[in-house]
Amino acid sequence: ITVYVPCDAAALSVGADDVAAAIAAEALARHRPVTIIRNGSRGMLWLEPLVEVVTEQGRVAFGPVTADAVAELFDAGFLDGQPHPLGHGLTEEMAFLKHQQRLTFARCGVTDPVSVEDYRAHGGFVGLERALTLSPAEIVAEVTQSGLRGRGGAGFPTGIKWNTVLNASAQEKFICCNADEGDSGTFADRMIIEGDPFLLIEGMTIAAMAVGARQGYIYLRSEYPHAAATLREAIRRAYEQDWLGENIHGSGHDFHLEVRLGAGSYVCGEETAMLESLEGKRGIVRAKPPVPALHGLFGQPTVINNVLTLTSVPVVLAKGADYYRDFGAGRSHGTQPFQLAGNIQRGGLVELAFGVSLHDLIYRFGGGTASGRPLRAIQVGGPLGAYIPASQLGMAADYESMAEAGAMLGHGGIVVFDDSVRMDRMAHFAMDFCVVESCGKCTPCRIGAVRGREVLEKIVAGQDVADNLALLQDLCTVMADGSMCAMGGLTPLPVRSAIRHFPEDFAPIPEGLA
Numbered sequence: 001i002t003v004y005v006p007c008d009a010a011a012l013s014v015g016a017d018d019v020a021a022a023i024a025a026e027a028l029a030r031h032r033p034v035t036i037i038r039n040g041s042r043g044m045l046w047l048e049p050l051v052e053v054v055t056e057q058g059r060v061a062f063g064p065v066t067a068d069a070v071a072e073l074f075d076a077g078f079l080d081g082q083p084h085p086l087g088h089g090l091t092e093e094m095a096f097l098k099h100q101q102r103l104t105f106a107r108c109g110v111t112d113p114v115s116v117e118d119y120r121a122h123g124g125f126v127g128l129e130r131a132l133t134l135s136p137a138e139i140v141a142e143v144t145q146s147g148l149r150g151r152g153g154a155g156f157p158t159g160i161k162w163n164t165v166l167n168a169s170a171q172e173k174f175i176c177c178n179a180d181e182g183d184s185g186t187f188a189d190r191m192i193i194e195g196d197p198f199l200l201i202e203g204m205t206i207a208a209m210a211v212g213a214r215q216g217y218i219y220l221r222s223e224y225p226h227a228a229a230t231l232r233e234a235i236r237r238a239y240e241q242d243w244l245g246e247n248i249h250g251s252g253h254d255f256h257l258e259v260r261l262g263a264g265s266y267v268c269g270e271e272t273a274m275l276e277s278l279e280g281k282r283g284i285v286r287a288k289p290p291v292p293a294l295h296g297l298f299g300q301p302t303v304i305n306n307v308l309t310l311t312s313v314p315v316v317l318a319k320g321a322d323y324y325r326d327f328g329a330g331r332s333h334g335t336q337p338f339q340l341a342g343n344i345q346r347g348g349l350v351e352l353a354f355g356v357s358l359h360d361l362i363y364r365f366g367g368g369t370a371s372g373r374p375l376r377a378i379q380v381g382g383p384l385g386a387y388i389p390a391s392q393l394g395m396a397a398d399y400e401s402m403a404e405a406g407a408m409l410g411h412g413g414i415v416v417f418d419d420s421v422r423m424d425r426m427a428h429f430a431m432d433f434c435v436v437e438s439c440g441k442c443t444p445c446r447i448g449a450v451r452g453r454e455v456l457e458k459i460v461a462g463q464d465v466a467d468n469l470a471l472l473q474d475l476c477t478v479m480a481d482g483s484m485c486a487m488g489g490l491t492p493l494p495v496r497s498a499i500r501h502f503p504e505d506f507a508p509i510p511e512g513l514a
């Protein structure tokens with residue numbers, strides 16, 4: 001009998017290792033031989049550790065399982081898929097999973113993350129095998145045709161970026177994967193790296209073949225030690241089985257891949273600060289132009305893409321550009337792994353085509369607030385994202401609809417707040433975050449955030465609220481218009497959206513300022 005117990009960090013944090021050990025011990029004592037496979041997470045985080053038992057009908061889910069509950073699960077016959085209060089029936093039939101459109105996360109939680117054989121058995125490396133039959137220009141054309149846009153936040157068309165690097169002439173070119181996932185409420189990069197790391201390796205290898213690069217780096221945040229270990233093991237096995245290295249499967253293509261760990265700086269998620277950090281320097285933002293596609297790592301043409309962008313590429317190549325392009329809405333093609341977090345009943349990962357409403361994500365999948373109190377606000381796109389009031393949850397989650405509403409999708413993190421939230425405090429938090437994380441290179445951000453925090457402290461304390469709000473609006477204009485990068489440039493977004501949508505929390509507020 002095969003039993004799956006996740007080794008994803010979210011499951012480990014709530015005792016998955018103890019559960020795996022308890023199942024092994026109980027099976028031994030009862031003479032019921034079991035094979036325990038440590039898989040990634042299915043993304044139903046409120047059910048972790050989610051244990052699955054393989055039956056003739058399919059995989060049956062139980063969760064959240066604690067080590068203490070294991071003996072009782074054996075008594076109830078869970079190895080034979082018998083019903084139990086912790087049981088949820090067939091995993092694939094669970095509503096949270098069944099109604100998703102998983103392209104990128106199709107294998108996550110299904111396979112053994114570090115087994116090349118399992119990866120291959122579930123359609124892995126099909127995209128790379130097809131890429132091996134195409135010229136670099138044909139690969140770039142396929143990615144361009146798919147409509148794939150950068151999932152890191154900016155939504156820049158991936159094919160255009162690759163084409164710039166392809167056409168740049170240089171001795172050396174690089175592929176850099178931004179896995180610095182620092183936005184609040186986001187965990188998709190971590191989940192896919194821990195649950196299906198070969199997908200990232202495959203996507204980066206295809207990118208390398210497309211632009212003529214021989215070396216890639218994955219810039220991973222140091223707060224993800226489990227992801228680092230899984231990724232390094234997957235890279236080691238990929239080398240062992242000729243999916244990385246010199247002359248990959250006799251194709252004439254060489255590609256080498258290394259993991260580099262960050263040191264806890266949010267701004268190193270900004271692409272040029274990441275390059276500085278990769279070069280061993282302090283992570284401060286570089287002026288653009290020149291763009292990294294022409295003058296990137298060590299001054300060479302460089303593709304920089306986020307984990308979710310690169311892990312979308314194998315699907316594009318395996319199933320074809322048109323298949324991928326057909327998902328989505330308007331100019332937002334494909335799927336987005338949304339991450340539900342904060343005060344939500346069913347937190348986790350939901351991959352769906354762009355265009356789903358925020359309301360559907362939060363209520364149909366997330367089940368509303370965890371506290372049971374009315375939802376008051378959500379923040380989408382990390383700490384620099386706008387606050388959206390409950391009245392606007394009908395908004396479609398795609399790049400254009402959100403931009404029209406003065407918000408942004410960012411990395412797809414959605415953080416939910418109930419009616420106990422104080423929005424003047426949240427605005428203060430935004431400025432405070434910028435104070436802590438500013439790289440210090442430009443004045444509007446470095447000084448502006450400190451002044452913004454001070455002004456908000458006065459507003460929260462009720463001192464000269466009208467005058468201080470006017471000052472804050474001025475300051476936000478200077479930061480938005482004068483900052484060198486998104487850190488200072490976008491910090492006004494949560495501040496201004498909080499004032500606009502929740503003026504009662506900044507009272508008294510004079511007319512014309514909200």
Ligand code: SF4
Nearest residue numbers: 439441442445485488
């Ligand atoms: Fe650095 Fe902030 Fe200026 Fe960005 S906006 S370059 S983080 S000081």
